[in-house]
Amino acid sequence: MKSCLVVDDSKVIRMVARRILETLDFEISEAKDGQEALDACLSEMPDAILLDWNMPVMDGIDFLRHLRVSKGGDAPVVVFCTTENDMSHIVEAMKAGANEYIMKPFDKEIIEAKFTQVGLL
DSSP states (O other): OOOEEEEEEEEHHHHHHHHEEEEEEHHEEEESHHHHHHHHHHHHHEEEEEESSOOSSHHHHHHHHHHHHTTTTTSEEEEEEOOOOOOHHHHHHHHHTEEEEEEOOOOHHHHHHHHTTOOOO
């Protein structure tokens, strides 16, 4: 079973993402900010990361930059899932190492399509 770390400061978003991803046969772990996510990844690297941009402590883009230079941090597929929808944010995320980008709100079809596109399904 593939693993996915859901990183979002909103408990509701984490819960919705968990329910969707569990139906797609992912084992889910959660983090409420980028630092918590980085600590989790350094302990055990997931196959995929669904990542919010705006979070306290460490935001998503800083987390991604730290992740990609960490040992094994090049392996997870990272899908940004955020309300930041202007082209400059999308470009910045892709340059930092994101594999895909999803706008909130999302549903099962959107997540399934993006995860299929990046080879996770």
